[in-house]
Amino acid sequence: MIRRSVLIGAVGAALGIAAGFVLLPRVGEHPSHIAQQVGEKALVGGPFVLTGTNGKRVTEQDFRGKYMLVFFGYTSCPDICPTTLQLMGGVLEKLGPKADRITPIFISVDPERDTPDKLQAYVKSFDPRIVGVTGTPDEIAAAAKAYRVYYAKVPNKDKPDDYAIDHSSIIYVMDAKGQFVTHFASTSSIDEMADKLDKLL
Secondary structure: OOOHHHHHOOOOOOOOHHHHHHHHOOOOOOOOHHHHHOOOHHHHOOOOOOOOOOOEEEEEHOOOOOOOEEEOOOOOOHHHHHHHHHHHHHHOOOOOOHHEEEEEEEEEEOOOOOOOOHHHHHHHOOOOOOEEEOHHHHHHHHHHHOOOOOEEEEEEEOOOEEEEEEEEEEEEOOOOOOOOEEEOOOOOHHHHHHHHHHOOO
């Protein structure tokens, strides 16, 4: 009886861990129903305390009243991040005046290298309306957890002092009250995103 209980407990723990990883889409994945994966829309997003490129503390409350496009990444990212930020910038341009109802937010998961000045220059090179924020490792971890975002440092075997970061590639759309509405993959087209957002705004 004891052995059976131990076996059931071990299986349950393994399934729990596996379920946890299902909630964390990694780079290149294109989940079709993020809300269904986490069970309820309210489980995506939540309170966060981070730091803007101007050095001021920001929370989710600072963005109330506008829709948010939230993306996690880092400035040294070789492909996914620049591609996604170009996509966001193109969408804002295509939306025209309606883009004023949106705040695009880029949350850096690399506080070690992404200084305020570096982050500011990076996001503004794609579109001046993109807001760059970062924080301490604990603050970023809390924000990533709230958004069900996966990220992990990947050491460079050839350069011990260098590293990359594996991370989720999902753009989250939050409404004016901070509630999850929908998501887009980084592989979405400008027209696809703009059309869907136009109907929401």
